[in-house]
Amino acid sequence: MGNCSRCGVKYATEGIINRAKEKGEELLCADCRRTPAVVIKYVLNGVDEFCRPWHGDFDADDNPIDLFGRPFTGDVALCGHRDCVTQSHRPGMSPIRKVPKKKRVKYRSSRRKTALSYELVMATAEVRGQL
Numbered sequence: 001m002g003n004c005s006r007c008g009v010k011y012a013t014e015g016i017i018n019r020a021k022e023k024g025e026e027l028l029c030a031d032c033r034r035t036p037a038v039v040i041k042y043v044l045n046g047v048d049e050f051c052r053p054w055h056g057d058f059d060a061d062d063n064p065i066d067l068f069g070r071p072f073t074g075d076v077a078l079c080g081h082r083d084c085v086t087q088s089h090r091p092g093m094s095p096i097r098k099v100p101k102k103k104r105v106k107y108r109s110s111r112r113k114t115a116l117s118y119e120l121v122m123a124t125a126e127v128r129g130q131l
Contacts, residue, residue, distance in 0.1 A: 004029040
């Protein structure tokens with residue numbers, strides 16, 4: 001038996017351990033290997049369809065909720081997936097508002113350089129007694 005290199009769970013058989021060593025991969029259990037789905041692909045009437053899953057929070061009934069805890073997707077999903085946030089699949093869905101990016105403030109790190117003539121510099125130095 002082998003241990004998961006991330007969480008330490010004993011799960012692997014000798015065949016899995018040898019295969020991971022041959023490929024040069026670390027040993028990870030199914031829970032540590034899992035990544036969030038970007039697209040849900042399903043077949044409807046012989047046609048491939050795609051949904052966009054919600055990656056935020058869910059309420060007690062597994063409906064997607066916004067930052068303030070309000071459900072924004074409506075009750076009915078035409079595709080049958082509860083976590084789908086594709087607007088064409090949700091007739092009662094309010095539009096998802098993106099948080100606007102903050103405008104970058106530019107700060108001047110030094111004074112503006114001005115072009116001074118040679119005569120002006122020499123006259124200023126003479127007045128100050130530096131010549």
